[in-house]
Amino acid sequence: MLTYQLKKQPGLPLYEALxxxxxxDIRTGRLRPGEQLPSKRSLCANLKVSKITVENAYNQLLAxxxxxxxxxxxxxxxxxQQLPPQTPKxxxxxxxxxxxxxxxxxxxxxxxxxxxxxxxxxxxxDYGQKLLLxxxxxxxxxxxxxxxxxxxxxxxxxxxxxxxFVGAGTDFLxxxxxxxxxxxxxxxxxxxxxxxxxxIYRCAGAxxxxxxxxxxxxxxxxATQVLHISPAHHFPTGLVTPxxxxxxxxxxxxxxDGRYIIEDDYDSEFRFAGRPLxxxxxxxxxxxxxxxxxxxxxxxxxxxxxYMILPSSLMEALQTRLGFYAGTVPSFEQYTxxxxxxxxxxxxxxxxxRKFYKARRDTLLELVAQCPRRLQVLEEGAGLxxxxxxxxxxxxxxxxxxxxxxGLKVRCLSQYYRESPPENCRGYLVINYSGLGDADIEILAKxxxxx
Amino acid sequence: MLTYQLKKQPGLPLYEALxxxxxxDIRTGRLRPGEQLPSKRSLCANLKVSKITVENAYNQLLAxxxxxxxxxxxxxxxxxQQLPPQTPKxxxxxxxxxxxxxxxxxxxxxxxxxxxxxxxxxxxxDYGQKLLLxxxxxxxxxxxxxxxxxxxxxxxxxxxxxxxFVGAGTDFLxxxxxxxxxxxxxxxxxxxxxxxxxxIYRCAGAxxxxxxxxxxxxxxxxATQVLHISPAHHFPTGLVTPxxxxxxxxxxxxxxDGRYIIEDDYDSEFRFAGRPLxxxxxxxxxxxxxxxxxxxxxxxxxxxxxYMILPSSLMEALQTRLGFYAGTVPSFEQYTxxxxxxxxxxxxxxxxxRKFYKARRDTLLELVAQCPRRLQVLEEGAGLxxxxxxxxxxxxxxxxxxxxxxGLKVRCLSQYYRESPPENCRGYLVINYSGLGDADIEILAKxxxxx
Numbered sequence: 001m002l003t004y005q006l007k008k009q010p011g012l013p014l015y016e017a018l019x020x021x022x023x024x025d026i027r028t029g030r031l032r033p034g035e036q037l038p039s040k041r042s043l044c045a046n047l048k049v050s051k052i053t054v055e056n057a058y059n060q061l062l063a064x065x066x067x068x069x070x071x072x073x074x075x076x077x078x079x080x081q082q083l084p085p086q087t088p089k090x091x092x093x094x095x096x097x098x099x100x101x102x103x104x105x106x107x108x109x110x111x112x113x114x115x116x117x118x119x120x121x122x123x124x125x126d127y128g129q130k131l132l133l134x135x136x137x138x139x140x141x142x143x144x145x146x147x148x149x150x151x152x153x154x155x156x157x158x159x160x161x162x163x164x165f166v167g168a169g170t171d172f173l174x175x176x177x178x179x180x181x182x183x184x185x186x187x188x189x190x191x192x193x194x195x196x197x198x199x200i201y202r203c204a205g206a207x208x209x210x211x212x213x214x215x216x217x218x219x220x221x222x223a224t225q226v227l228h229i230s231p232a233h234h235f236p237t238g239l240v241t242p243x244x245x246x247x248x249x250x251x252x253x254x255x256x257d258g259r260y261i262i263e264d265d266y267d268s269e270f271r272f273a274g275r276p277l278x279x280x281x282x283x284x285x286x287x288x289x290x291x292x293x294x295x296x297x298x299x300x301x302x303x304x305x306x307y308m309i310l311p312s313s314l315m316e317a318l319q320t321r322l323g324f325y326a327g328t329v330p331s332f333e334q335y336t337x338x339x340x341x342x343x344x345x346x347x348x349x350x351x352x353x354r355k356f357y358k359a360r361r362d363t364l365l366e367l368v369a370q371c372p373r374r375l376q377v378l379e380e381g382a383g384l385x386x387x388x389x390x391x392x393x394x395x396x397x398x399x400x401x402x403x404x405x406x407g408l409k410v411r412c413l414s415q416y417y418r419e420s421p422p423e424n425c426r427g428y429l430v431i432n433y434s435g436l437g438d439a440d441i442e443i444l445a446k447x448x449x450x451x
Numbered sequence: 452m453l454t455y456q457l458k459k460q461p462g463l464p465l466y467e468a469l470x471x472x473x474x475x476d477i478r479t480g481r482l483r484p485g486e487q488l489p490s491k492r493s494l495c496a497n498l499k500v501s502k503i504t505v506e507n508a509y510n511q512l513l514a515x516x517x518x519x520x521x522x523x524x525x526x527x528x529x530x531x532q533q534l535p536p537q538t539p540k541x542x543x544x545x546x547x548x549x550x551x552x553x554x555x556x557x558x559x560x561x562x563x564x565x566x567x568x569x570x571x572x573x574x575x576x577d578y579g580q581k582l583l584l585x586x587x588x589x590x591x592x593x594x595x596x597x598x599x600x601x602x603x604x605x606x607x608x609x610x611x612x613x614x615x616f617v618g619a620g621t622d623f624l625x626x627x628x629x630x631x632x633x634x635x636x637x638x639x640x641x642x643x644x645x646x647x648x649x650x651i652y653r654c655a656g657a658x659x660x661x662x663x664x665x666x667x668x669x670x671x672x673x674a675t676q677v678l679h680i681s682p683a684h685h686f687p688t689g690l691v692t693p694x695x696x697x698x699x700x701x702x703x704x705x706x707x708d709g710r711y712i713i714e715d716d717y718d719s720e721f722r723f724a725g726r727p728l729x730x731x732x733x734x735x736x737x738x739x740x741x742x743x744x745x746x747x748x749x750x751x752x753x754x755x756x757x758y759m760i761l762p763s764s765l766m767e768a769l770q771t772r773l774g775f776y777a778g779t780v781p782s783f784e785q786y787t788x789x790x791x792x793x794x795x796x797x798x799x800x801x802x803x804x805r806k807f808y809k810a811r812r813d814t815l816l817e818l819v820a821q822c823p824r825r826l827q828v829l830e831e832g833a834g835l836x837x838x839x840x841x842x843x844x845x846x847x848x849x850x851x852x853x854x855x856x857x858g859l860k861v862r863c864l865s866q867y868y869r870e871s872p873p874e875n876c877r878g879y880l881v882i883n884y885s886g887l888g889d890a891d892i893e894i895l896a897k898x899x900x901x902x
Contacts, residue, residue, distance in 0.1 A: 027604070111583050117575050124568050132562050132751040152478070156517075168619040168755065168779035175626055179654045196775045203630045203773060205656045300583040302782035304619065322654060324647045328619040331753035333781050 001038055001046050014049060015056035022057065026066050026077055033079035037067060110356065111300050115345050116336065123335040131335070135327035138319075139166025139307070143334045146341035147307055154347060155268065157282050157291070159309050165318065168304040168328035170264075170294050171200055176325070177290065177308070178204040180318050181226055181260060188224030190217075192416035192425075194235050197228055197264075210418055217241035220252055226260045227253070231280055232268040236416045236430045238379025238386055246280055254286040265293045269350045270384055272358045287311035295337065297384070297434075298350060305329050305337060357384060360433050360441070367445045375451065384434035387413060390427045390451050399427065408447040452489055452497050465500055466507035473508065477517050477528055484530035488518060561807065562751050566796050567787065574786045582786070586778035589770075590617025590758070594785045597792035598758055605798060606719065608733045608742070610760050616769065619755040619779035621715075621745050622651055627776070628741065628759070629655040631769050632677055632711060639675030641668075643867035643876075645686050648679055648715075661869055668692035671703055677711045678704070682731055683719040687867045687881045689830025689837055697731055705737040716744045720801045721835055723809045738762035746788065748835070748885075749801060756780050756788060808835060811884050811892070818896045826902065835885035838864060841878045841902050850878065859898040 004021040006014055025031040037058075038046070044054045058075060061067045067075050124131070138144070144161035151157040167173045174197070178187075183205040189198050191210035201208050211218040211227075217239060220227050227249070231241035241249075253259045263280045281291035294306035310318065340346050361380060368375050368388065380386035392399060396412040403410050413428035414421035436444070455472040457465055476482040488509075489497070495505045509526060512518045518526050575582070589595070595612035602608040618624045625648070629638075634656040640649045642661035652659050662669040662678075668690060671678050678700070682692035692700075704710045714731045732742035745757035761769065791797050812831060819826050819839065831837035843850060847863040854861050864879035865872035887895070 111580075113575065113579065117572070120571065121568070124564065124571075128564065129562075132753055134752040135755075156511075168623070169777050171776050172619070172623055172779060183656055199775045205634055301585040301777075302583055304586075304777075304779055304781050324650045325622050326620050326752075326755075328623060328755055328779060330755050330781065330784050333784070 002043060003046060006047060006049065013056075015053045015060070018047070018049070018053060018057040019060045022061060023066055026061075031077045033077050035077045036073075037075040037077065039074055110353065112345060112349055116340065119336050119339045119343075119345075120332070123332065123339065127331075127335055131331050133331070135329075135331050135334075137323065137325055137327045138315075139164065139327060139329065140331060140334045140338065142338040142342075144307075146338040150341050150346065151309075154350075155265075155276070155279065157279050159281075159291075160312070163309050163312055163315050164307055165310060165315065166305065166307045166327070166329055166334065168306070169296070170266075170292060170306045171196075172328055173292060173306055173308050174200045175204050176318070176322065177226075177262065178206045179322055180314065183207075185225040185258070186223045188218070188220050188227045190229060190234060191418060192236060192413060192421070195416065195418060198418060201228075213237065213239065215239070216245040219245075219248070225258060226262065228262040228264065230264040230266060232265050232276060233271070235266075236385065236387070236411075236413055240277070243277055246277070246283060250280065250283055250286075250289075253284075253288040259288060261289045263289055263291050265291060267297045267384060268293070269298045270354055270357055272354070272361065272380075281309060284311075287313060290314070298346075298353070299337075303333065303337070305333065357434065360436065361386070363441060364431065364433055364444070367441075367448055371449055371451070373449075373451060375448065378428075385430055385432040388429040388431050388448075390429060392427055392451065394427075396426055399429070403429070403447060403451075406447045406450065407443055453494060454497065457498060457500065464507075466504045466511070469498070469500070469504060469508040470511045473512060474517055477512075482528045484528050486528045488526040488528065490525060561804065563796060563800055567791065570787050570790045570794075570796075571783070574783065574790065578782075578786055582782050584782070586780075586782050586785075588774065588776055588778045589766075590615065590778060590780065591782060591785045591789065593789040593793075595758075597789040601792050601797065602760075605801075606716075606727070606730065608730050610732075610742075611763070614760050614763055614766050615758055616761060616766070617756060617758045617778070617780055617785065619757070620747070621717075621743060621757045622647075623779055624743060624757055624759050625651045626655050627769070627773065628677075628713065629657045630773055631765065634658075636676040636709070637674045639669070639671050639678045641680060641685060642869060643687060643864060643872070646867065646869060649869060652679075664688065664690065666690070667696040670696075670699070676707075676709060677713065679713040679715065681715040681717060683716050683727060684722075686717075687836065687838070687862075687864055691728070694728055697728070697734060701731065701734055701737075701740075704735075704739040710739060712740045714740055714742050716742060718748045718835060719744070720749050721805055721808055723805070723812065723831075732760060735762075738764060741765070749797075749804070750788075754784065754788070756784065808885065811887065812837070814892060815882065815884055815895070818892075818899055822900055822902070824900075824902060826899065829879075836881055836883040839880040839882050839899075841880060843878055843902065845878075847877055850880070854880070854898060854902075857898045857901065858894055 002022065002025075004018065006017045006021070022031070022037075031037075037043070040051060040054045040058060044051045047054070058067065062069060062075075066078055068078055069075050141161065143166060144164040147164055147166075148159045148161040151159055165173070165176075167176065178201060184207075186207040186209055187201045188209045188211045189201065191212050198208055198210070207223075209221055209223045211221060211224065213234070217231060217234065218227070218229060229241070229249075231246060231249075233240060249261060253261050261280060261284075265279060268276055268279075279291060281289045288311065290311070291309040292306065295303055296306065299305075364386075365377055365380065368377055374391045376389040376391075378387040378389060390399065394402060396414045400410065400412055400415070410429050410431070413425050413430055416430070417425075453473065453476075455469065457468050457472070473482070473488075482488075488494070491502060491505045491509060495502045498505070509518065513520060513526075517529055519529055520526050592612065594617060595615040598615055598617075599610045599612040602610055616624070616627075618627065629652060635658075637658040637660055638652045639660045639662045640652065642663050649659055649661070658674075660672055660674045662672060662675065664685070668682060668685065669678070669680060680692070680700075682697060682700075684691060700712060704712050712731055712735075716730060719727055719730075730742060732740045734740075739762065741762070742760040743757065746754055747757065750756075815837075816828055816831065819828055825842045827840040827842075829838040829840060841850060845853060847865045851861065851863055851866070861880050861882070864876050864881055867881070868876075
């Protein structure tokens with residue numbers, strides 16, 4: 001028979017105390033699933049409480065699914081989730097890792113933990129209660145000022161902090177843009193390209209058109225009204241849109257009302273040779289270019305901070321029509337990042353990473369050069385990937401399978417096409433080297449030699 | 452004449468060094484807007500560099516908008532944004548505050564800074580590099596387990612952590628739901644209600660229908676396919692949907708394929724009398740209820756973490772069709788919150804806040820009771836607001852204006868209707884007391900006395 005010491009506590013009805021005792025026993029497994037509970041009558045006699053107390057407790061347990069009743073038989077313990085174990089030690093739960101060396105995804109740049117952690121402590125001390133206030137939906141002023149300053153100093157882009165909108169990742173911002181520019185518009189995206197962009201516009205309800213690329217990038221087709229491109233460095237081809245094409249695109253966007261260009265500048269920080277061309281945003285005099293960037297590549301994918309820079313008229317429209325949206329980035333991360341930029345750490349980090357990635361790229365290029373078989377490297381001047389042309393009789397799926405068999409997870413250029421890829425794009429591996437360790441390079445070297 | 456000591460640096464072309472010197476002078480204001488630059492010829496003579504070096508430097512400055520050229524006249528400094536001041540001291544930039552005592556918005560509960568900050572340090576030490584890995588889009592396992600455990604222990608809701616999806620605020624999750632359930636469906640929302648919910652569904656492209664309330668809550672009309680409600684505590688009326696109506700709603704949702712209920716449980720933690728009723732989610736046997744909650748009210752609005760619990764079939768559909776969306780909450784905040792919950796601090800915080808809010812509510816109720824004029828308080832049992840019925844000849848806009856004149860920013864119930872409010876809802880002030888300080892209470896007391 002269940003026996004509990006039920007004490008009267010101020011504010012806690014007796015039935016509630018009983019309910020809690022039984023629930024605790026069920027949750028800890030002392031009462032096992034399927035076990036029958038005493039009848040109400042016998043329990044109230046045993047505990048010396050009124051029948052209504054037991055009745056209320058049982059009803060609460062019934063309502064919450066801890067027990068069930070079978071007519072004329074009695075009450076039975078249900079199978080419920082048990083109490084969780086203690087917080088697991090980090091060392092016991094290593095990140096899930098595939099067995100293959102993965103060249104298709106994003107890596108984690110070497111992150112300045114010590115600095116970040118110190119800034120976090122400073123932010124906590126300096127801002128305190130201020131960190132708890134509701135946030136301006138476009139991001140805190142300090143962060144927008146810091147971003148504007150960074151873009152001015154290191155990207156040659158003069159922007160008004162008031163035109164910056166900060167969000168938890170570009171996915172959210174793309175969705176916001178569809179709601180701002182209209183889902184009745186037709187969004188042109190690059191083919192081949194980063195397939196997610198197409199997916200997001202489609203799922204947001206917009207019409208989409210795939211724009212094939214020539215050697216200067218894309219040109220919008222007749223249907224396109226909003227053009228989404230990454231002129232600084234196209235993924236996966238690595239192409240940089242030359243100035244002449246940039247001028248053509250700006251001419252196109254200005255030629256008709258309601259046209260816009262979304263300039264995705266996602267990894268422009270990692271350019272290894274020469275100076276980057278000015279952004280379309282910097283060249284835009286008509287107020288039709290929306291600039292986007294993210295700290296995902298330049299800091300870490302787990303820091304969910306992206307931003308866009310809108311023409312002032314669009315920012316006004318956004319705040320008027322969509323101003324009800326709350327901000328999406330925690331204040332704490334925003335203040336920390338603002339300091340990280342303002343105090344020069346972001347620039348230092350980028351420079352360090354650029355050197356690091358360049359060295360890694362050079363190692364890979366050397367490896368390729370030493371290969372007996374003819375391999376050709378293309379578009380290696382920027383970003384964190386290059387194309388490796390393999391002179392092979394294998395089809396692309398066969399090539400990918402052959403690499404996988406040797407422990408190398410990699411994708412072909414043709415796999416980044418949504419529609420059927422042109423015949424001449426066969427045999428190009430997309431080598432994304434941002435996430436490789438030293439040991440990985442050795443594996444890669446071995447695989448390349450056998451290609 | 453401009454004079455710079457241009458030194459050859461490895462990796463830095465001379466034109467780039469010159470470009471940087473001039474840019475720096477423009478950015479710091481040493482070269483003023485409108486000032487004419489030396490001609491290319493004279494500058495290259497002065498600096499003893501080749502003409503092509505000066506030309507390249509000027510072209511870069513031109514391309515980036517630092518200078519402009521006037522044909523046959525020369526080059527002129529443009530007005531550009533100057534370097535920003537140093538990081539402002541927190542004390543110099545107090546949060547913007549209105550002069551009115553504001554009873555219409557959200558406050559900041561007293562936040563356990565010391566604990567949070569300690570957990571942050573632990574997380575940094577324990578997880579290190581793991582914090583940089585790309586995140587599972589539905590949230591890290593530790594946080595989902597902690598949420599499931601919390602809901603089981605304190606809300607009587609048994610959920611599988613695999614069915615939880617974490618996002619940066621409910622706004623993002625609502626948008627995701629429209630993309631998951633379909634924007635061709637008709638979404639029924641409460642009238643009166645939290646107007647943002649209607650706005651979000653509309654802007655996401657879904658059809659919406661306003662459902663008027665009776666004393667038990669809402670009933671879906673013939674058009675409704677997805678019903679968005681907050682049965683635990685409706686805003687702004689404060690109504691709790693009784694069990695009988697909950698059963699009716701579950702019957703409705705199960706009666707036709709494709710119907711869903713979105714149960715917004717946003718401030719269920721703050722119930723002052725009696726036990727909360729079981730959630731619709733707990734009562735749902737057909738897998739048609741989506742549960743939503745957020746840490747915005749229970750922790751701080753600046754911590755952007757919300758979550759939803761989907762029926763397993765919907766989670767599968769989400770990952771299949773919308774799995775390309777990246778997670779939106781930084782890993783760092785997720786790990787910190789997971790520990791905060793698992794180590795019992797969240798429960799302690801909620802209990803402390805509940806006491807705090809209850810005391811504040813009781814103070815307000817006492818104030819009202821002492822008023823000579825007849826004021827009536829309604830629906831004060833839960834949540835962080837109640838209704839104050841004022842026996843007045845004033846219209847609602849006049850009442851709001853009268854309060855504002857006395858320093859009290861407050862809204863009337865009728866202002867939460869999208870369409871014309873019924874006549875009998877006149878004279879109800881919505882008193883949201885979550886953000887009041889002790890001094891505020893005194894102002895409020897004075898205003899109430901004169902109502």
